[in-house]
Amino acid sequence: MTTDRPVPSAPLGTRVVLRYRLPAGYSHPMTDVIGELVSVEPVVAVRTADGRVVQVAPSSVVALKEIAARPIRVSEIRALEHAAAAGWPGLELDWVDGWLVRAGHGFSGRANSATPLGERGTVADPADPAVRARLREWFAARGLPVRLLVPDRLARIPESWPTSDPVLVMGADLANVPVPPEPVPVTVTAQPDAEWMSLYRGGDTPPVARDVLGAVAAGILAFGRIGASGQPPLAIGRAAVTDAPDGRRWVGLSAVEVAPEHRRRGLGTLLCGALLKWARDQAASHAYLQVTEDNLAARAMYRELGFVDHHRYRYASEPVG
Template structure:
């Protein structure tokens, strides 16, 4: 069997969740000797299993595989970006929300950009241009009434950067089909609660956050939250994480990971993978079919962790401060 990695290097291991093409031999009696199947790689043993775009699981005996090659990720449609962003906004909605001119506005006391920004989530053709002085005034006024600056959160392809806007932090959104994520058979050492306790909060950002952070962390719109920890209650946890299970307009139910932190002395030991997998397993028990995580570009360690769980790049978004002039 020939295997080619993402860069085309023979013999390179291909991570589960990668989009692949498998060529394999057919039994005697078929009109042709070999055939191909394209889809996401689910397993390599005891059978090579590929899930097609139609969700059909094709299982292939390893001794019949002629070649297995990684492909570039399936193109993501604009509608899929908008739909995932809806679920993500519901999973981190801040403390106040409003719709203005096709923009979804969130305010959360200034804690985190996601919870204090405007993002273009209205249906196609309904999102007003923020460079329009009247639109900009309405957006600016809503945030100003709450003592906040106007901050735009712009997912790629949903709206252009307005003229004069100042680009800021960039974020990579990674996503996975939970059928392709290797989840732990049970919670194991991970305890999941509906709200964070004092020890959980002590590890989150080293305990360095404003008072409003607890309320922002505990907010969800029409969804369910779980706060995971590894470590007995009453003791300092060695790892923490948050998962929000929310629905998207296209019918998918998403499990969104955030606030995953591992104490310094326990990093690079698989703890983050165990915690994340357990949180996603909990989300799947609530009906989640897909998962996402939002990672600042440049955070290579987190990207590697989630790629190892089967996550792939979905889209990016960036922050833009109020246009000048």
Template structure:
């Protein structure tokens, strides 16, 4: 292969829309482009689905013929679509204490999860930017929390500039991936135990959930269950909990019904069996019964392994966001 691609880059490309420049045989210097979704890259061959849907034609490209490959956007995502999805996501993972500052949503939950303890600037705050940031700082410090913003891509350029000037730190990007529920639910595996979804997490579910490697605080259950349409998915094998996930069905301002997928975990001894994808697919099947049309989840940009698994289920890029924290 003329174009070297690392294993990490392969993981990042799987499930994404790509353009592959491939060599043609029989004619000197002849090449052509293959455009579509990269479904697989194994045993010396790339499989690229040229058109959308499960019935689209698949091109099989020998790895040795690849001259270059790069990801391309599926389609432009508008600011309105980002606001719409993030508004639905705010309902799916609600804080215990909230306030509105114009178009900014302030959230606090005694420190459990950054999403539930950060300000989401979806629209104009209704006052001068510097004054609004100071109001956010005061609000969080009054609750003994570090002032934090969750800034979505395309929406936060002006906010980011103002926070840069104030010396706020910036974390790595988090990708928001979306998919149609009908596509994801086809990933349920008949050779694995069935996915069960309960309205509340039981003790085994909570024991398998590890937020950033730390024990759950007592009020974590209140955050996890503080949403209409919440469901807690489990897979048990021989009486042992081996996989979990949380789903929350909510309605965006546009009227679209979404299911947010979070807290996906597989027990260490049960990994590499497809249980993570299986529990997510089963969860979306449950959500379809509540009217969910599409699913979203968040994954850190550097977590290429998880991205590859989700992209194989049909998830694709929607937008990204990052967290900002006040100095000190």
């Protein structure tokens, strides 16, 4: 049996339930499969939780419906945050009571914070005065206040500690990210040059910013830009490829900026696509990025690239006095 009805639509990379007709001879006429939508043409393909890819001819599709994303396990949050910490490690890394502590001369929140990345049962409670004192001692020796970066479900934020608005971490399977058409007008270098830095945060950064941007722990960096050499760039971005403890190889996108006069022309999407293509060549299989929840334009762009919500984190600062 065939049908000319179009296949119901759902964004690639989302979790769906697919109902499709079975060939003659089966005990029942149709069945369902739940998983990640990989493609809708020339075949409808869904990747199940065990890694199988079920491919169905469009003419056999009865229904295709987006459903709530699979709950993210705590171990998956911890693994991604390990990769992210290696991709933005600051200039010093250490461990204090199960907290990964980073220092980068005060430049950027991530590079000057403590994150609860120790194995389950090893992360001490910062509300404990002794733990708090050890964290304070480590940061104070570097002229920094105690700042915690606490992802969902990895640790408890002490009561009375002021917190920031949540930051959304988005993730993507690179198999679902579209490859930009060739040729791509993106230049990729291993370090940020003066022209790249001129667009980053409006060019208003301290000298240490270049060192923090150029740091990676056991990984590979790339700095992409769109624009002619010798001219101010139209768009920039940073990509860091690092490994997570669970064996996944991640690329983290950060510092993605488009010159104000060139926004809403697709340059951000083109730049990110080129950096993700570079990451595939470095054997990365997954991608992540961090974006503030109120940055709706950026979130929409990343969803078009195949990113979905993974988890959130907040900063918490030790109260003064």
